[in-house]
Amino acid sequence: ETGVTQTPRHLVMGMTNKKSLKCEQHLGHNAMYWYKQSAKKPLELMFVYNFKEQTENNSVPSRFSPECPNSSHLFLHLHTLQPEDSALYLCASSQVFDRTYEQYFGPGTRLTVT
Amino acid sequence: KQEVTQIPAALSVPEGENLVLNCSFTDSAIYNLQWFRQDPGKGLTSLLLIQSSQREQTSGRLNASLDKSSGRSTLYIAASQPGDSATYLCAVRPPAWGGSYIPTFGRGTSLIVHP
Numbered sequence: 702e703t704g705v706t707q708t709p710r711h712l713v714m715g716m717t718n719k720k721s722l723k724c725e726q727h728l729g730h731n732a733m734y735w736y737k738q739s740a741k742k743p744l745e746l747m748f749v750y751n752f753k754e755q756t757e758n759n760s761v762p763s764r765f766s767p768e769c770p771n772s773s774h775l776f777l778h779l780h781t782l783q784p785e786d787s788a789l790y791l792c793a794s795s796q797v798f799d800r801t802y803e804q805y806f807g808p809g810t811r812l813t814v815t
Numbered sequence: 816k817q818e819v820t821q822i823p824a825a826l827s828v829p830e831g832e833n834l835v836l837n838c839s840f841t842d843s844a845i846y847n848l849q850w851f852r853q854d855p856g857k858g859l860t861s862l863l864l865i866q867s868s869q870r871e872q873t874s875g876r877l878n879a880s881l882d883k884s885s886g887r888s889t890l891y892i893a894a895s896q897p898g899d900s901a902t903y904l905c906a907v908r909p910p911a912w913g914g915s916y917i918p919t920f921g922r923g924t925s926l927i928v929h930p
Contacts, residue, residue: 705858743819744904744920757917791858801847801866802908802916806858 705807722777724792733775736791821921834892838905
């Protein structure tokens with residue numbers, strides 16, 4: 702595997718379910734991000750982790766719970782979601798002290814909440 | 816707060832045309848600007864990144880320019896092809912001394928190139 706991978710690619714869940722999204726980066730980066738992309742809206746930053754420590758929480762509801770066990774893996778735990786949470790969830794990584802801070806994105810998980 | 820606007824929101828052109836996509840930003844104090852391509856339902860693929868000290872970057876048929884003082888960037892696509900059909904997003908990154916390097920994204924320009 703190369704780059705940034707995300708699983709599952711598609712997820713349908715009911716409002717009472719609990720599920721998790723997984724992201725893994727194979728680039729040796731030390732920062733990882735969760736973004737939400739809804740139709741017709743700009744990308745919304747959700748969380749940022751640097752060296753496994755959360756550094757940004759963009760006022761995300763508590764029904765979204767991130768976890769970063771190491772610099773290569775990032776999870777987003779989901780519970781009691783709402784239909785408006787249906788979106789494409791994108792993971793990205795970057796090198797914090799890289800001159801460009803360039804981000805590399807995964808393919809996304811298409812989430813549908815029924 | 817930085818705001819990024821992309822015009823037009825959608826564009827449909829015949830194959831072979833040369834295109835210009837626009838990105839404007841309200842705060843000219845930026846670290847760099849990055850152009851991405853996104854295919855439907857997929858993640859973002861980086862196309863070009865321009866540091867604030869640079870004026871332009873080129874990759875194949877793509878050329879991105881940056882005029883930091885006026886808060887504008889353009890992405891020029893030469894001899895467009897149907898395979899160029901996608902949404903193009905620009906993202907502006909704040910200065911490193913600001914304590915945050917999190918980029919602000921525009922809403923994107925949805926491009927369709929028809930044969």
